[in-house]
Amino acid sequence: MSAHSSESEDSSSCDGVDKRHLSCCDSGPASPKLTIVVGDTHFSEEKRFLVQSCDYFQALYRSGMKECQQEEIHLKCLHARGFLIALMVLRGEMPVLDGDDIVEAIECAAFLQVALLTKHLINLIDSDNCLLMYHTAATFGLMDLYHAAALFIRNMYPNLEAEVQKTLPSELISYVESLTPSVFVAVGAHVTCGVDETVHAACRTVCYLDETGNNWKVLTDLPLQASTSMAGVTVLDNKLYIVGGVHGLHKHVVESCFCYSVENNSWSRISSPAQLRYNLSLVGVDGRLYAIGGEYERTVMSSVETYDIKTGQWGFAAHLPRPVAGAACTKAMSRIFVCLWKPMETTEIYEYVSRKDEWQLVTTLIRHQSYGHCMIGHRDNLFVMRNGPSDDFLRCLMDCYNLNSGQWSSLPGHFANSRGSLFTAVVQGDSVFTLNRSMTLEYAVEGKNWKPRRQMKGFPRSGSVWTFMLQLPDALMVQ
Structure with a gap:
């Protein structure tokens, strides 16, 4: 932190501020x-x-x-x-x-x-400061932070309950316990189906993990016209969005896009991007969806479109530096990052800077016979999951890039990646949930390390799987 001294000889120190x-x-x-x-x-x-x-x-x-x-x-x-x-x-x-x-x-x-x-x-907000954030936000009436910290505590309650009961006033405890924690949600890759294809439609479901019963339950059925095959799927403000996708052997693009509201337990259509696309990356930040790259008629694109949730309108943003399909993409510190591959053995990470409407190169990762296939943001760290040596996808390797220090570090050891579990990782609080058919594995994120915390039932579907977190109303949880 820099400070510029004045011409005054009378300078003072105030809580780390060294110059007057x-x-x-x-x-x-x-x-x-x-x-x-x-x-x-x-x-x-x-x-x-x-x-x-x-x-x-x-x-x-x-x-x-x-x-x-x-x-x-x-x-x-x-x-x-x-x-x-x-x-x-x-x-x-x-x-x-x-x-x-x-x-x-x-x-x-x-x-x-x-x-x-x-x-x-x-x-x-993290496990170390959430109670301080919550109590202080309540004291000063900073309601957005108050609610965010309370939800973080609720999501991490099994690990924080003893400290919560010991340190927080009863009214603050009551508010935390009144909240419904987020649940781990998954949906497989499904193409659109006709109205009469009831057998096919029966498996087109969005499911959530009931951690108490260690079992997957159906949350909702996909609309008949919706496709999650090669679609963009993401959650923003506790709503699920599906954009694009394909149907049929010839990969015809799906024009209809959908939004699922857990509050109303209902699906609605949203407008489609100006450029129809599939095999895109979709991420939501600050009231906007970003449809990044993808394909149309088997042509890979570099175009990016944004959807304003309030206005319901799409608009073009700055193009990516080069065409890309199915790129690893995430958000961290309310910022958008995407992995682009570059021969040989180079993974470049770009950030979209909204105020300038441009993509800026953040860092480059070079690893022998390896590219970043999935990227997860946790606080100011980007975790990049990549294939093992010689395209060994059963042994996933992981690297961490810190946005503040600008330094890379490699996580020790190999991570089992049976059927792509780490390529569907999703963050909740200071935990990361990964998934395959055999098991759901929760990791505790401690600094730059991941440590297995608990194992639960796997998702009994084959093929690609989308995962995310949703905060469900009690009425949906008891169905």
Whole structure:
């Protein structure tokens, strides 16, 4: 963290902020500067940047109050460290926060209504800090973080219950226990079927794992016109989306796209991308679906389209650097990443930067006779699963890339990959669920290591499988 000293000889230290006058965030052409005084620390910032980034300053300059005419504004109820963390996040950094940092950052996010800081805090929730996040968010009324931390605790409750009962007030415990934990959901690859094909339609189901009974149960039937064969399948805001896919031996593209709402236990159609596609990657972030690459009439594409959930409209985004089909894709820290292969033995990871509408090369992984086939995001780590030597898919190898440090590390040993289990991995809290016909295996993610936690019943379907997490209402769970 850098700090610029002022000409004043009177500098002070405030919770790790070493200089009295700090300047962050160059926001292009010059606009009037403001001095923000937090405690005995002065921050010099462009007024336009603060108004665009923060609801508090936006409301302040719409109010007509006398502070609008001042060149210096005092924020008496905040800590300098929290304000500095907010500035770091607003300029695109991802600071790792300890206990005191978290409390002061939540205080700042709540008081100044800094949405990006709230999102960053949500991305940082883990088993070590979730109770602190939850209790502090409740104290300051930061409701998005409050609910996200409560759901994290509920999903990890078997591992956290003793500490929850010991440290949290009863009203906070009651709210956690009132929530329904997310469940592990799977759907096989199915083509569309005719109305009269009732035998074929009977197996076209979306299923969830009942962990208590260690058994798979049917959640819903797929619509007759829906295909999950070579389709894009993802979950966003607790809704399941299916885009594209194929039917028939000649891989005719499916035009209909669907959304399943667990709240209403119903399917609805959504509009199709302008460019029909199959064998695409589909990921959802911040109220948008991203349909990445894929094929059409056996031609591999580099085009990318985004679907705005609120407007129901598709639009094109920046093309990928090169055509790709079935690319490994994930989200981490609310950012989108995709693996692209490049001969020889090179896996390149690109990030889609939405504010610039461009794909940026993040890092390159070179491994002998091996490419990344699946990528999982967990906090600020990207885990890349790849085939073993000489295309040995029964022995999966794994590497980890840390977004903050920019460093690669290899996870020790081989991971059993019978029938592609690790290529369908999905994160819940600090756990990763993997799946094949023989077993469902939950791993505990501890830093950059995966440790087997428990084994449950496998998914009794052959072929490709899509997996994800959904938070189901009690009414669906008792069916």
